[in-house]
Amino acid sequence: MIHTFRTAVERQTEEVRNLSASVTRRSTVVAGSKAKGSIFEQEFREHLVHAYGAVIRDFDIKDTARGGGHEADFITTMEGEQIMWELKDYNANVPQKEVEKFLRDMRDCRGASIGVMISRTTGICGKHGPVILEVQDGRLLVYIGP
Numbered sequence: 001m002i003h004t005f006r007t008a009v010e011r012q013t014e015e016v017r018n019l020s021a022s023v024t025r026r027s028t029v030v031a032g033s034k035a036k037g038s039i040f041e042q043e044f045r046e047h048l049v050h051a052y053g054a055v056i057r058d059f060d061i062k063d064t065a066r067g068g069g070h071e072a073d074f075i076t077t078m079e080g081e082q083i084m085w086e087l088k089d090y091n092a093n094v095p096q097k098e099v100e101k102f103l104r105d106m107r108d109c110r111g112a113s114i115g116v117m118i119s120r121t122t123g124i125c126g127k128h129g130p131v132i133l134e135v136q137d138g139r140l141l142v143y144i145g146p
Contacts, residue, residue, distance in 0.1 A: 013131055013144060040089040040120050041073050048085075052078060075112060084112040089120045096125040106141065116142045 045061065052059045060077040076083045086102050088094045099117070106115040117124065123145050124132075132143040 041087050044085075044087055044118070045074060048076060052076070075109065081114060082109075082112040083114040083116060084109050086115070086117045087120070088118065088122075088124075090122050093122050094119045094124040099125055099127075103136070103141075106139065107137075112139070114140045114142065116144065118144045119146070121146055 045063070049059075049061060053061075056078050058077060058079065062075045062077075064074055073087050074085050076085065084106060086105070088098065094117070102115065102117050106112065109115075124143050127143040127145065130145055134141040134143075
């Protein structure tokens with residue numbers, strides 16, 4: 001399963017970069033961090049729905065960023081697997097406290113077998129490389145940076 005997901009992540013990396021370029025083009029004013037993050041979340045959500053909604057029969061997406069659980073920006077279900085998505089659009093590297101929050105959220109989101117953190121334009125503290133794969137407690141964690 002990890003090998004299959006890794007292959008899919010590698011294929012999607014270029015699409016993530018294209019999505020980032022699209023978001024940048026659409027952002028004609030300098031927005032605050034929260035506004036930039038919301039724009040990125042909306043654009044990426046639309047991308048996921050477009051890419052998987054018509055292809056994967058049981059595809060489902062649940063917005064969780066503004067819910068009571070604060071467990072992620074959204075959670076998708078694809079082929080019976082839940083994936084927790086956390087998106088960041090910072091001007092500097094995503095700080096360690098956000099990585100720690102991502103790990104806490106992943107622990108609290110018992111149904112998710114995969115967690116993905118994506119930083120649109122900056123690195124992620126403690127993660128070196130454009131795509132980092134880790135396994136914790138039998139669950140796959142994916143970190144994607146520029």
